[in-house]
Amino acid sequence: MTQGPVPAGLEQLRGLHLPAGSAGGLQGEIALAVALGFLAALLVGLVRWWQRRARASVRRSALNELAATRQLPPQARLVAQARLLRRLVRTLQGDAAADAKGEAWSAVLDRLFTTTYFSRGAGRVLGEGLYRREAADPAAIDAELGRLFTQIKA
Numbered sequence: 260m261t262q263g264p265v266p267a268g269l270e271q272l273r274g275l276h277l278p279a280g281s282a283g284g285l286q287g288e289i290a291l292a293v294a295l296g297f298l299a300a301l302l303v304g305l306v307r308w309w310q311r312r313a314r315a316s317v318r319r320s321a322l323n324e325l326a327a328t329r330q331l332p333p334q335a336r337l338v339a340q341a342r343l344l345r346r347l348v349r350t351l352q353g354d355a356a357a358d359a360k361g362e363a364w365s366a367v368l369d370r371l372f373t374t375t376y377f378s379r380g381a382g383r384v385l386g387e388g389l390y391r392r393e394a395a396d397p398a399a400i401d402a403e404l405g406r407l408f409t410q411i412k413a
Contacts, residue, residue: 318411321347325404333397340404341385344368351411361386372407 321343328339348367349357359367365386368377376382382403384395 317347317350318408321408321411322405325401325408329401333395336397337384337395337400340400344385347411372410374407376403376407
């Protein structure tokens with residue numbers, strides 16, 4: 260009987276080796292890529308947080324100013340609300356949109372709030388009827404402006 264070669268024992272096996280110079284450079288590049296990816300994700304998160312906070316502050320300040328107008332007499336309240344709408348449009352859409360007059364102003368407000376309240380509803384008084392003697396319900400206008408201001412997303 261002939262015996263073949265005897266299998267090598269575990270103590271005779273040679274250890275695993277990476278090619279020369281590959282361990283140090285590869286680990287540094289991977290660590291740099293991970294760090295840059297983490298930094299980019301952090302920056303994107305901070306920018307999105309800052310934008311949400313800015314939007315919320317515009318909404319919050321508009322609602323606070325609207326609440327402050329509720330103490331005024333009816334005609335002065337309408338004027339203060341119209342001024343508030345001009346400032347809000349100027350903040351959200353710029354000077355060109357805020358300088359619109361008449362029906363164009365009502366259209367700007369309708370586009371901003373995605374409604375027809377200012378061109379066809381009771382909100383017409385805020386666009387065109389400030390100098391007319393129209394009977395406007397201040398409580399209804401306050402309620403609708405409050406609802407529209409809570410929807411500010413810009």
